[in-house]
Amino acid sequence: MITVLLIGKGNVATHLYNAFLKAEAINILQISSRNLSKIPKADITIIAVSDDVIAEVSSKIKNNFVVHTSGSVRLNDLKNKYNKGVFYMLQTFSIDKEIDFSEIPFCLEAENEKDYNLLKTLALSIGQKVYSISSKQRKTIHVAAVFVNNFTNHLYKIGNDICKQNNVPFEILLPLIKETSLKIEQLDPKNAQTGPAIRKDQKTINNHLNLLNDDQQEIYKILTKSIQNGN
Amino acid sequence: MITVLLIGKGNVATHLYNAFLKAEAINILQISSRNLSKIPKADITIIAVSDDVIAEVSSKIKNNFVVHTSGSVRLNDLKNKYNKGVFYMLQTFSIDKEIDFSEIPFCLEAENEKDYNLLKTLALSIGQKVYSISSKQRKTIHVAAVFVNNFTNHLYKIGNDICKQNNVPFEILLPLIKETSLKIEQLDPKNAQTGPAIRKDQKTINNHLNLLNDDQQEIYKILTKSIQNGN
The missing domain is CATH 3.40.50.720 (NAD(P)-binding Rossmann-like Domain)
Structure with a gap:
């Protein structure tokens, strides 16, 4: 006991x-x-x-x-x-x-x-x-958790905003969100990447940027650059 | 038929x-x-x-x-x-x-x-x-999907990098990733937000920035700012 x-x-x-x-x-x-x-x-x-x-x-x-x-x-x-x-x-x-x-x-x-x-x-x-x-490892786990939890949740929030602005129900994105999170149980996230950034599809990237507000554009550009740099 | x-x-x-x-x-x-x-x-x-x-x-x-x-x-x-x-x-x-x-x-x-x-x-x-x-709605859904799928996956990749650099197995983050994605089936992502950014806990934010490389720092700062601005 x-x-x-x-x-x-x-x-x-x-x-x-x-x-x-x-x-x-x-x-x-x-x-x-x-x-x-x-x-x-x-x-x-x-x-x-x-x-x-x-x-x-x-x-x-x-x-x-x-x-x-x-x-x-x-x-x-x-x-x-x-x-x-x-x-x-x-x-x-x-x-x-x-x-x-x-x-x-x-x-x-x-x-x-x-x-x-x-x-x-x-x-x-x-x-x-x-x-x-160890205390040192725990500190870095805590940072990693901010990326995969708080920051990821903020990307969900932006997805929600974009849907609302165009009269699309956010629930339409939920199966994709779920699949994205389950995929990495089998695949390394680096190998699981898809989409216009990794394909360097600049035409689609430009079309997307035209649909976003300034704050969303800034985030879109930085994450696209980071994906393309392999960082 | x-x-x-x-x-x-x-x-x-x-x-x-x-x-x-x-x-x-x-x-x-x-x-x-x-x-x-x-x-x-x-x-x-x-x-x-x-x-x-x-x-x-x-x-x-x-x-x-x-x-x-x-x-x-x-x-x-x-x-x-x-x-x-x-x-x-x-x-x-x-x-x-x-x-x-x-x-x-x-x-x-x-x-x-x-x-x-x-x-x-x-x-x-x-x-x-x-x-x-409509075609217009579908275009915006496609952008939203880039945020919740491609960009989210990139945050998983950064989480994975941070774990690797500190000899922590990435699997340790999987339950948190899963819970984060399931939470928004019940909560609006804006209301589901937690962590140092939304708490404006500058001490923890500074500690985190010290642990990151330049590219990670840039993403950390921009997403923290966006969360704090409510954008």
Whole structure:
């Protein structure tokens, strides 16, 4: 039996709490980060709070092994006295959408093998995909995630705008969006590329630019150039 | 029974031919675009060839009703004598990947209601999603598709590059990519946006820029600016 103390009441903390409740080998306690006067003992203390208060919250914890759940905060930014670690789940969490933890990559980091194995056991009690990821690697994963999640979502938003401006329902693009995202499970994205940029079809590119506003044109040109440069 | 003549032997033509073969109400014939000396009669003649030869191929056809399958060619670029139309399927076709036609949006255009209804019956014989789309709308759908398909795929490629450079397996990003693409089936992409750009978290943005090469930085900055401007 692993005793886990979860600090935080936000999005990630709530999803984690519900998952640990169902795990038989886990004894889960949860407290708010605003109430740190009497902190219960636990084998693992998970701080699931905003990045900018992780250092402060961690400095008040005297438990043995303290981890945070952030993609962009270093292990050494934890200010607790004893052992430190990271329990980062690489996924986008929405409060009202159920999470399938078996699909989520757990990016784990610890200062020694014993702690790492404990984190691994914890992750496998609710999930299936475990990766050993250093603070440096995690930082770059976080940037890569901005490209494939936030920036990709912005391209969906531009597609939506273009549809709206021409009285076309956005749903018409959804099967293409889905296929594009599934294709790279089988193909390297570089080899999956199609379209006017990679074909250097300047006639179609010019036609497209004529249909776009200034902001859309700027993005269209830069991404076309980057595709053509193979960057 | 609708008799369909399919001209072309490429990717789209091959997938279409196999689908029509299974449709009971369709009598399908297929010929190569290089062999137009003796063209069989048909209720609908579908030209599924490269954009730049559609005009030439169509000029040689004397059948009643001729359509093309292109996203970026106008109805009036067909040069056959009689009725014209468009039978555009909004999807990315790979030769060795099976296509689920029930998922594909059929974007149809014709010069009169009778022809349109014939195209609709044809589309529904192999698919389920039918849209009436003008040449002008189809042009803009094609641009939107470049954003959500080609450009999105390029962001996946950059994510892949960043992972490779840091010895992280790209598969770690696949669940996030999948969730990002599925989220917008329920949420407007504008409302689905998260991350440092929309939060105006300049500290994280600066950290990210320090990890990127020049080309990646340029794309990061422009997309961040566009997200922040709400464009």
